[in-house]
Amino acid sequence: MENGSATKDFITLLVFAVAILTMPIWMAPIGANYPDLLQRFAIYGIFAIGFNLLFGLTGYLSFGHAAFLGVGSYTAVWSFKLLSMNILPALLFSVLFTGLLAAVIGFVSLRRSGIYFAILTLAIAQMSYNLAYSVLTPITNGETGLQLRNYDVRIIDNLFGKVATEGIPSTNLFGITMSGYSGFYFSAVVLILCFWISLRIFRSPFGITLRGIKSNQKRMGYTGFNTRPYLLAVFIISGMYAGLAGGLLAVTDPLAGAERMEWTASGEVVLMTILGGLGTLSGPMIGAVVIKYFENIFSSIGDQRLLEIFSWAPDGLQHALAYVVSPFVGNGWQLTLGLLFVVIIIFLPGGLVSGFKRIFTKLKPIAKGVAKKEAKKEGADTGEAGT
C-alpha cells in the first residue's frame, strides 16, 4: 500500500481523471468507443470502487452487493416516474435509500464475520431478489422490469409545466439529455468524484482503522476500538456507492429489472475487484473496465468476425485458428472470463495492478542498467505466492 503525500495523491487523481475523460480517444483503437459501453465502464467502476472500500479495506466479503445495485435502479426509476425526469433527485434518492437499506442489512450481517458474513449477505440479497420477482411485483413489475410509461405522474415536471408532448421523455440534467456522450461524461465526472472520495477514505484515519480491522480485528478490540461502528459506516458507504451505480444504470436506460440483483451479479463485482487488485485504489476500476470490455466485445464476436480477424493467416490455418478460438468468444465469453479469473487468482493474487507493479519493479533496474538486489528479491518473494 503506497502512502503518498498530498501532492502525490493529487497527481494520482489528476492522472485518473485524465485517463477517464479521454477514454473516448484511447478506447477507439480497441473498438470500445461507443458511449453506451464507456458509460458502463464508468458505472461499474463506481460499483467496484465502492465494493473495494468494504472488501479491500476490511476484508469482509459481501456476496450480496448486487442487491444495492438493483435497489438503486428501482429507486431511480420510481423517481423518474413520480417526480421528475431530472437525474439529480433520482440519484439522490438512490443513494439515500440504499444507504438506509445498507444500514439495516449491515446492522444485521456485521454481527458475524468471515464465511458467515458472506452467507448472510448472500442470503439477504437472494431474499430481495426472490421477493422482487414474487411479492413485490407491484413495486418492481416482476420479470418485465420497471419501465417508464406515458401516463406517469412526474409531479415536479408537471409543476413547472414541462409536460411531455408525446412519447416518453428522456432522462436529463436540467435540460441536457443524458444519452450518448453527455451521459458518459456525466457518469465520468461522478466516477472521478467517487474515486476522490475513495482516495480520501484510503488516506484518512478512518481508512487506516479499517485496514487495522482487516489485519487483526481482535487486536483492534484490545487497543480500545469498538470496530462495529467503523464496519457499519464503511458498509453503508459501500452500499451507497452501489446504489449510485444502480441509479446511474437507470439514467442510461430507465428500466430496472431484478436480474441486476441476482447473486451472479454480486459475484461479478467481486471478480472485478479481485481482477484489478483488491485493496488498491485504481484496481477495481481497471477490473471493471476489463470485465465489461470482455463482456461487450468478446460476446459480440461471431464466427464470421473470427475469420476476418484471422484473415492474415493462410487458408487452412485461418479456419483452424477460428475453430480453436470460437468456443471462447460469442456466447462462450464467460468461459474466457472464468479462465481468466482462475488464472489471475492462482498466479496474480494481487490482481492486475500488482502484476503491473511487478513488471515495473523488474524493468526499473534493467532500464537503469543497475540490477538492484532488493528489487529482484522482492520479485522472487511475490513470485512464490503463485505456486
Place this chain on the structure above:
Amino acid sequence: MAAFQGRSCECTYSLIHYSPGLDVDAIFLQIINGLDKGAAYALIALGLTLVFGTLGVVNFAHGALFMLGAFTTVSTQALLTMSMKIRDTSITFFEAYKEVPYLQVWWGDTGKAIIDYAVPISLLLVIPVMLLIGLLMERGLIRHFYKRIPADQILMTFGLAIVLQEIIKANFGANPIPVPAPEIVAGSAQIGSWLGMSDAIVYPWWRLIYFLFSLLVIGAVFAFLQLTTFGMVVRAGMHNREMVGLLGINIERKFTIVFGLGAVVAGLAGAMYTPILPPDYNMGMNFLVLSFVVVVVGGMGSLGGAVIAGFLLGILQSFASMNQVNSIIPGIDQIIIYLVAILIILVRPRGLMGREGVMED
C-alpha cells in the same frame, strides 16, 4: 450433441394438486413433498461438509459437480440412444426414414430396455467419472489453495464453477434436457392408501426412489467413515490434522480421496435428480447457494448436521409453499430458507450440530 427427445417424464411436473384443510393428511403430504428436494440438499451439503471438514476449503464449485453428475447421465443417455436411419415400412407412399437407436437395431427389445434404464445404468459411469474429476480438481487446483485465505479459495472455486458451467453450456446448449426415468417407475405410488390415509396422497415413484437412494448413499458415507480404518484416519484428521500427520500418516493423500468421495456423492445426487428436474448448465449454481445455507444451518463441519438440515429445510420449504401458509404471509415460500439461515447464523452461529471452534471468530 443430439438431445434425446424421448417421452417426457411424467414425474417431473406431476406435482400433487391436493389442497385440503390443515389436517394430518395435508401435513404428511407436505413432509413427503419436501423429502426429495431435501435429499438433494442433504447430499450436496454432505459433500460440501466433507470437503470443508477435511481440507478446510469452501468449495463453490461443488454445485458444478452436482451438475456434472447430471450431465454424465445426459451423456450416457445420448450414448445409448445413438441412432441410425432406417426405412419406415409403415409408410408406403413415399420413402420415409425413422431414427432407430443402434441398441434397438442390434438387440431388439433388450436394447429398448437398456435405453429405458439409462438413468440407473449411468450411475455405473458417474462413479468413476466423478471420482476422476474430483481427484483431478483437488490435485490440479485446490491443493495449491490450502494456505491461502478463505476469500481466495472461494473466488478460485467460483471461477472454476463458471468454467465448468460454460463448458457444459458450449457442449449441451442452454436448454434443459429431459431425461426420463424407467417406464416402470413413471407413475405414482399410492402412499396414502398404503398407510391407511387418504387415497388422494400419491407420490411419484421416482421421487420415492430418490429419497431411498439418498438414504443409501448417506448411510454408505457414514459407514465408510465410521467402520473402516480409512474412515477412522479421516475422522482423526478432521479433528487434528497435524497430529495425524505427526503419527506418520500421509493425511494429504487421504484427504484427496475424500475430495473425490465428495465429488462422487454430488455427482450421484445430480445424476439421480435428472428425471425430477431436467438438467441445464445452471442447475448446480441454484442448488449450491441453498446448500451453503444448509451447511451453515446444520453447523459448519458437522456431517450429521448437514444431512438433518438438508431434509429439514426441504420439508420447511414445502410447508411454506402451501396455500394456507402463503395466504397468511405472502411470498414466504420464496424466502423461508434464507430467513431461517439468517436467524440461525445470528442466534446460533454454530448451527444445529456444529462443533466448537470450527470457523469461529
